[in-house]
Amino acid sequence: GQSLEQPSEVTAVEGAIVQINCTYQTSGFYGLSWYQQHDGGAPTFLSYNGLDGLEETGRFSSFLSRSDSYGYLLLQELQMKDSASYFCAVRAFSGNTPLVFGKGTRLSVIA
Amino acid sequence: NAGVTQTPKFQVLKTGQSMTLQCAQDMNHNSMYWYRQDPGMGLRLIYYSASEGTTDKGEVPNGYNVSRLNKREFSLRLESAAPSQTSVYFCASGQGRANQPQHFGDGTRLSIL
Numbered sequence: 001g002q003s004l005e006q007p008s009e010v011t012a013v014e015g016a017i018v019q020i021n022c023t024y025q026t027s028g029f030y031g032l033s034w035y036q037q038h039d040g041g042a043p044t045f046l047s048y049n050g051l052d053g054l055e056e057t058g059r060f061s062s063f064l065s066r067s068d069s070y071g072y073l074l075l076q077e078l079q080m081k082d083s084a085s086y087f088c089a090v091r092a093f094s095g096n097t098p099l100v101f102g103k104g105t106r107l108s109v110i111a
Numbered sequence: 112n113a114g115v116t117q118t119p120k121f122q123v124l125k126t127g128q129s130m131t132l133q134c135a136q137d138m139n140h141n142s143m144y145w146y147r148q149d150p151g152m153g154l155r156l157i158y159y160s161a162s163e164g165t166t167d168k169g170e171v172p173n174g175y176n177v178s179r180l181n182k183r184e185f186s187l188r189l190e191s192a193a194p195s196q197t198s199v200y201f202c203a204s205g206q207g208r209a210n211q212p213q214h215f216g217d218g219t220r221l222s223i224l
Binding site: 008030031033041042043044045048050087091097098099100101102103104 | 142207
């Protein structure tokens with residue numbers, strides 16, 4: 001089976017940097033993804049890491065270390081609109097298999 | 112560009128009633144998925160369809176059935192609703208490839224009394 005661990009809540013100040021960690025245990029591994037979900041909304045895709053290293057998309061970056069079964073999402077220059085839940089997700093098998101999601105980290109950005 | 116469309120958006124049922132949640136996607140995706148989301152539990156997979164004509168159980172399939180009607184549509188049926196099935200249900204679609212994202216509908220908020 002697969003399991004993912006991420007902190008349940010994080011609070012950070014507007015303009016600051018925050019890192020949300022994710023550790024996983026899977027029987028196979030075909031990449032780590034991150035999704036954002038605002039209250040009352042649908043999850044939306046943020047980033048994907050298939051190989052070790054850092055992927056950058058604007059203010060958001062995601063990192064993966066396959067040897068450590070660990071990844072993180074880094075949000076820079078935090079804005080109030082970044083207040084949301086963030087989910088890491090793994091695809092454990094190749095082919096048309098679904099993502100398995102962590103329980104999510106609720107990020108609160110305060111002034 | 113509609114993406115993934117779910118109907119209805121809200122529904123209240125009584126225990127024992129049946130209901131079908133509808134989902135359609137217009138992105139020509141091969142794979143479709145049904146998740147439920149409960150507070151503090153993240154997104155849990157109920158059933159998925161890797162391609163037209165196939166369906167498979169996910170983590171929490173008990174009490175549900177699905178039908179992949181065609182490539183665009185994937186429905187979720189509750190035959191005899193129970194209060195434990197009160198949740199937000201999300202349909203998603205994707206190409207099923209590792210580096211391809213899943214696209215989610217806006218969800219169906221279902222309450223069972």
